[in-house]
Amino acid sequence: MNWEMSKIVRTVTDIMVVPIIVYGIYLIVHGHLTPGGGFQGGAVIASSTALLIIAYGSFRDHKADLSSIESIGLTLFIILALLGLFLGATMFHNYSAGTGGLFGGTVPQGINPGYINTGGTVPLMNIMVGLEVAAALSLILLMMGKASDSVEVEA
């Protein structure tokens, strides 16, 4: 890709990328309390990649890094599911809910203001799926942006 947008667009992109990524991380981490979760937060983080590609046009080749992040996310997700099989009863069993420790608090029944240290394996799975989806969508955008340069377009 060999275009680049104006300096105004690039400066605004530099400023706006940080809040977009922070909002995506907020959506992922609060997935068990508020509307949101791994898929939505990952899509928001991938939209920052789209913004960077549109504004700058040229980019370094991050294909290997993004593939590694995606594979690591999926592998850790499957390992968490298998931990439910070995430590609990069935696959995807929530073995660490309410046992103390990381994300192991108990939630009051009924309507409550929401506590972040609850949920057992659900927030961890949210983080893994968020990693996978963000890397996967960024990779799709990157490959399509590179491939659009290799096709002749009629004027």
Place this chain on the structure above:
Amino acid sequence: MRKLVAFLAIMIIFAFLVITAVELRGDDGGFGEPVNTEMDEYFLENSQSHNQVNNIVTAILFDYRGLDTLGEATVLFAAVSGVLTVLRKMKPVKRGGKR
């Protein structure tokens, strides 16, 4: 003629779908009145005590129907692998000095 027949077929499908949508009300449970809700009531009652999670949709995604989510993540992985394989050898086109 062929296009006319296909258009009529689409109109017949559309009429069938609309009639089905309107006739769904009543004992079958139409819009706003779902019937067979035992499974969802179970999730609504027990997801807080089983999973300690406030968001019931997340509890269903990652605990009760976790295999669905695993298959879905695998589909996303396979699709990205397919995109990488298809677009792997795309070399940039030489634009003859116009740009």
Place this chain on the structure above:
Amino acid sequence: MNQWVIALPFITVALLISLGLYTILFKRNLIKMIMGLAIIQNGVNLFLVSLAYREGYAAPIWTSAPGEDMVLPTSHALTLTSIVIGLATTALMLSFVIMLKKHKGSVDSFKNRRCRE
């Protein structure tokens, strides 16, 4: 008359699915056909979400909920799965179209009919 007004979301679903079928059958551009598939997929998602609706009930999230009555949560979870799968398949189809454009020079489905040569 009343039940026609109440069933409006389902009628919208029927309209979306019919529009998608029309686009797939009558357009020759491959990208427009993929757009038709995406329209059908959005119609199905709207159908799943509107199946879960109960009048006057809140979203199925206990954090600061306005009341104890909640809509059905399973359809929402299935819709999330469906959205991501649709996105993945659409990206794969679009990359196939990019490859076809590079090798055959056209996105017309009639001109790309024969697969050898």
